[in-house]
Amino acid sequence: AQKVTQAQTEISVVEKEDVTLDCVYETRDTTYYLFWYKQPPSGELVFLIRRNSFDEQNEISGRYSWNFQKSTSSFNFTITASQVVDSAVYFCALSEANTGNQFYFGTGTSLTVIP
Amino acid sequence: DADVTQTPRNRITKTGKRIMLECSQTKGHDRMYWYRQDPGLGLRLIYYSFDVKDINKGEISDGYSVSRQAQAKFSLSLESAIPNQTALYFCATSDQTGYGANVLTFGAGSRLTVL
Numbered sequence: 352a353q354k355v356t357q358a359q360t361e362i363s364v365v366e367k368e369d370v371t372l373d374c375v376y377e378t379r380d381t382t383y384y385l386f387w388y389k390q391p392p393s394g395e396l397v398f399l400i401r402r403n404s405f406d407e408q409n410e411i412s413g414r415y416s417w418n419f420q421k422s423t424s425s426f427n428f429t430i431t432a433s434q435v436v437d438s439a440v441y442f443c444a445l446s447e448a449n450t451g452n453q454f455y456f457g458t459g460t461s462l463t464v465i466p
Numbered sequence: 467d468a469d470v471t472q473t474p475r476n477r478i479t480k481t482g483k484r485i486m487l488e489c490s491q492t493k494g495h496d497r498m499y500w501y502r503q504d505p506g507l508g509l510r511l512i513y514y515s516f517d518v519k520d521i522n523k524g525e526i527s528d529g530y531s532v533s534r535q536a537q538a539k540f541s542l543s544l545e546s547a548i549p550n551q552t553a554l555y556f557c558a559t560s561d562q563t564g565y566g567a568n569v570l571t572f573g574a575g576s577r578l579t580v581l
Contacts, residue, residue: 360506384567386569386570388570388572394554394574394575394577395572395574395575396556396558396570396572396575398569398570398571401567401569403567442508442509446567446568453511453514453524454509454511454570456508456509456510457508458506458507458508459508
């Protein structure tokens with residue numbers, strides 16, 4: 352079974368629109384960590400955020416915000432006022448305390464921001 | 467210089483050839499990983515190493531081998547390459563503080579094409 356599901360394969364938005372990328376995870380651990388990575392067209396993987404399972408406080412960083420809800424096992428990522436530079440593939444990932452050696456990645460969401 | 471350096475960045479080879487992808491890091495991290503990225507499948511773990519004497523198989527280790535020559539170097543080998551090993555390969559490192567909490571730092575990727 353997929354531990355991290357990113358149901359949205361591709362999303363296109365017009366510049367300045369808001370967009371939310373969904374991430375649903377599955378774990379039996381009480382201690383776990385969730386991550387988002389960005390992969391721009393150049394191909395590198397860039398770390399965006401890490402949250403632990405004990406901190407459900409939402410986080411905002413500039414135009415980026417993250418909504419962590421344990422009740423729905425979701426860790427969604429919203430980009431406000433999207434820009435062309437936001438075009439990338441975004442990966443959500445899970446790491447569990449009892450298998451801290453492994454990261455489980457979703458299949459990614461490809462976001463295209465149209466000028 | 468990049469924290470995590472992968473060589474070669476691009477390689478085209480023929481079926482049956484032996485290929486080695488190399489990874490070196492300057493972050494001083496003990497943990498190193500090899501991932502494979504295929505379109506629509508996200509990142510999948512091939513092998514990981516927690517220190518020079520510790521090598522572990524990941525989700526998709528068949529057809530691959532690794533060598534941890536030093537703390538800073540971790541190489542991935544394809545003994546006899548086959549076309550379905552055509553993919554983008556990433557090396558990553560992480561520190562050892564906290565179970566599951568570690569942020570992965572990725573190299574720029576090595577694109578391998580097996581004809």
